[in-house]
Every structure is written in structure tokens, then in C-alpha cells.
Amino acid sequence: MQSYNRRVWIAEIEKSQWDEALKLVKEVFMEFEAPDYPEEGIAEFMHTISDERFLNMLRFYGAFEDEKLVGVIATRNEHHHIGLLFVDKDYQRRGIGRQLIQHILKQKDDKPITVNASPYGHEFYKKVGFVDTDGEQITNGMRYYPMINNDG
Secondary structure, eight states: OOEEETTEEEEEOOGGGHHHHHHHHHHHIIIIIGGGSOHHHHHHHHHHTTOHHHHHTOEEEEEEETTEEEEEEEEETTTTEEEEEEEOGGGTTSSHHHHHHHHHHHHSOSSOEEEEEOTTTHHHHHHTTOEESSSOEEETTEEEEEEEEOOO
16 A cells, blocks of 8 residues: 655555665664664664564555655554654655654554654654653663554
């Protein structure tokens, strides 16, 4: 299923395209997320996104402008948990992250969606309807805020 909005369209990313998606994830993480993490957290993130078992639990969707991949969202548990959400730096603050979230909301049933929001993404998730379920957590150097969205 594809959804379109202006020039940006969203579609599932097949496993053969994961390398391109993960390249975007790594680049955005290093520029915007890594400054908020200790070395342990950066290493943990890089290990996680290269772990085949973790990746195989996810369904990847991309936001494309023309044919260029400009955003990635990956979910698990039948779209009930967001594992990754990254938008190319040149496309941030254009509504692409919101479009990716809305695409997932259309795919799932009426159960809530959870996310462990990074410090960088925390305010974005609040703007798109997520609320904190606990304060900031740190696991293996990864800083995050557990959040939930009950919109169905």
C-alpha cells in the first residue's frame, strides 16, 4: 500500500533496499542523535541496526520524493512499536515524519503505538500525539523516553 502527499509518497521498503534505508538512518543518527549519547550508546545503536535478528523483526517504510529516499520508519509488533524513524536533514521540518507516522496509524488496528523516543525526537513525538509513559531512561548508553499514542 502506498500513500501520497504532494511530491512525497510512502511505500514499504523491501529487504533488498534496506542498505539504502540504513545508510540514511546512520547518517541522520550521527548528525542529530549521537551528540546526545555517550560512546557506549552510539556503539549500541550501531550494533542494533546491524543485527539481522533485530532488523528481521521490523517492517520498513520509506518516504520518497520523486525516487529519492528522504525518510524511514520501521515498526514491529504489527505496527504497534516504532523501532526507527529518521528523516534526511535536508527534508526535516517539512511534515515528512508526520506523514510516516500517519501512514503507520492507517496500517494498524486500534491498539496503541509505543516508541522509545530519543532526546532529539522527543518533542516531535509530542507534537504528533504521543505522551510520556515514564521519565527519561538509559539502557546500554541509549537515552530515551518511553511514549505511547492511543490514536486509532
